[in-house]
Amino acid sequence: MSEEVKASSPKQPLLDQYVKIIKEQVGEEAIKDAFINEPNDHMPVLVINKDKWYDVAKLLKDHPEMRFDYLMNLAGVDYEKYMEVAYHFYSYSRNEFLGVKVQTERDGGTVPTVMDIWATADWHEREAYDLLGIGFTGRQISRILLPDDWVGHPLRKDYKPFDEEV
């Protein structure tokens, strides 16, 4: 049943096109999964292999059929078994949206930085590191909202406050 619904999504051809371009230019193994997020206005979503993320990111921004020049949001999520970084893109020239997910290990996991592709990723990545402990390779990173000597990363599901009474 879900297959039928998927086929009827108006964004499915677009998603197929993105997948095709990425597989051709970066490699078959770059994409782990691709689906349409229906409640979210049929937003196409790609799950990218983190080893290939930097190359894919460059392609997302520069390829004439994608041109995702605006990184709207970057959010880290703790799924308890693994960590995920969710990116949301918009293309001004094409008026299209795209969601991207990159997964990494829960403890000491890292994701390549994309701050030289989208400058706005800088503080977003620092926030994800600060609150969830997700590392970003290829850049200097420090806490942004919490003091430098803070212990732990509060948005992790297993975070224990230093003093629970406070």
Added chain:
Amino acid sequence: MLLNVGPQHPSTHGVFRLVVKVDGEKITDAIPVIGYLHRGTEKLAENLTYTQIIPYTDRLDYLSSMTNNYALVQAVETLMGIEVPERAEYLRVIVMELNRIASHLVWWGTNLLDLGAISPFLFAFRDREIIVNMLNEISGARLTFNYMRVGGVKWDAPEGWIEKVRKFVPYMREKIKEYHTLVTGNEIFLARVKDIGVYDAETAINYGLSGPVLRGSNVKYDIRKNQPYSVYDRFEFDVPVGEKGDVYDRYMVRMEEMVQSLRIIEQAVEQFPESGEIQGKVPRVLRAPEGEVYTRMESSKGELGVYLVSKGKDKPYRLKLRRPSFVNLQLLPKLLIGRTMADVPAILGAIDIVLGEVDA
């Protein structure tokens, strides 16, 4: 020499600290230090039901609480597929646009105060008071309104309220003209804001800027227009843009936005349904189905986005707030390097940050 600007100076707009390296009068480096206010809103939200989170959103951009309320309920409504009655949508638009004007008024007053002018501050707060009183009448609060609910709004408009709003529009139009007479042509003002803090459209997009700071650099993009939510597609209004992206352009964009908000309010009051529900049918306990959405809206500062991950419980699994002030502030060091200390308040003020939103 290292200079600390803030965190407790009025022109740093609250608890913002800027470490500035100066060589004589010239700024050679600037490092923003934020996080003095961090209250962990996203963490708190994981332990609260959807309705309980609404008052927390009031405290993000506390000058524009109505839009923050909307950003959250929009995400929940999108994920749950809830229909909102028309009358409620109109009330939402009216209070959000009133709040946008109130927010821009605070920016206008305090920004000019930073530049050394006191009267605009008094003018702005005099007129903002009228809006705050109207919002108080409908919501019961002057700052943290907590007015919107998933599926509608908390209270209907009291007797005669719509009429009050209708009368406010021409009054405010006149006042904005008065503001222009008072400030906009002033030579000292122009010397402080023209050709200062300039960046082009490409830089603005690369830094993810949104709202007036994006439109000031000639990017004609407004979520209300380009991806309409609520009932915004029913109103006629223009999206003002600047030409070269200096402080002056951002000033003019905000001034014009107030005029456009008045246009929207005027039409909303005209079209306001005589009767009808203000709260749609929603279950007593809100349980968003498993899934995730990223929704966005045009707050007075820019794109306010909510990334909501649900596991089917009555509380969100993860709630990430994409706060426009946080994102817009990133460009600040780049704008300050090479300028003088006197330009700091002008450039910072033109970004229009609210610290509750910078570090939620």
